[in-house]
Amino acid sequence: MTTVDETRPGRPLRADARRNRERVLAAARETFAEVGPDASLNAIARRAGVGPGTLYRHFPTRQALLGAVLADRVERLCARADQLIASDSPGGALSGWLRAFLDHAGSDHGLGGAALAEPADLGPDCHAMIREAAGRVLARAQRAGAARPDVTAADMMQLVVGVALATGGPAGDPAQPGRLLALVEDALRP
CATH class of the missing domain: 1.10.10.60 (Homeodomain-like)
Incomplete structure (x- = not known):
């Protein structure tokens, strides 16, 4: 670029x-x-x-810097989806991407909200980029029979964001996000 x-x-x-x-x-x-x-x-x-x-x-401006950092994080997350698709089994790629997305969602530290409070021009729609990356990984897993056919990328993202939000407190159990993500992965299997 x-x-x-x-x-x-x-x-x-x-x-x-x-x-x-x-x-x-x-x-x-x-x-x-x-x-x-x-x-x-x-x-x-x-x-x-x-x-x-x-x-x-x-x-x-601070907003310009926040927007650039957020856009960079989203580009890295989406690139990770493509790396996993190219190098892992469909089920493994899905699992790896879910963990990467949980890390992304859980390490926000208010960055997304701050960037969106006074919207900066982030270029492409970051939410759409993540949804498309999730869709690519999920569709491949569904075609291979490694994920339920009735799940959408939006469903999957909502579940992972829920895990990130529910376990984001500083006093929480550090193993809980992984345990909850494992439950989400079980729910996604056919």
């Missing part, structure tokens, strides 16, 4: 600017995961090894 220089429309970023943007994005991803969406942007810039001006040149 070529990143465009927003100060000069239509022109790709120079290599050093692209590297700085990626460093800021990686630092933001890590910092938001640790602290949440209200993390200090100056701390993110320090972690990335760039000045605040560089951060703001690439992401002029």
Whole structure:
């Protein structure tokens, strides 16, 4: 994916600017995961090894940075679906993707809500991208007889989001999300 220089429309970023943007994005991803969406942007810039001006040149607002981190997480999740489809059995791919989706949903730390509170332009519809990835994995498992034919991708996603929400508290049993996901997997089998 070529990143465009927003100060000069239509022109790709120079290599050093692209590297700085990626460093800021990686630092933001890590910092938001640790602290949440209200993390200090100056701390993110320090972690990335760039000045605040560089951060703001690439992401002029907190919403722009939150949106970019969320879009990056969704792209990674969808790419994981394709990796699993290409390298695992249909049932194994479904199980692996459900675990990846649970990790995604459970590690949000309010990022999705913060990004959507004042919507930033995330580009493609992130929910649709996840639903399509879930649909690809599920359809392959259904064709192979590894998943019930009456389940939809939306059903499956709702169940996993429910597990993430129900077990997201800090005082909870750390093994509970895995146990509940195993019950969801059992329910998805024919």
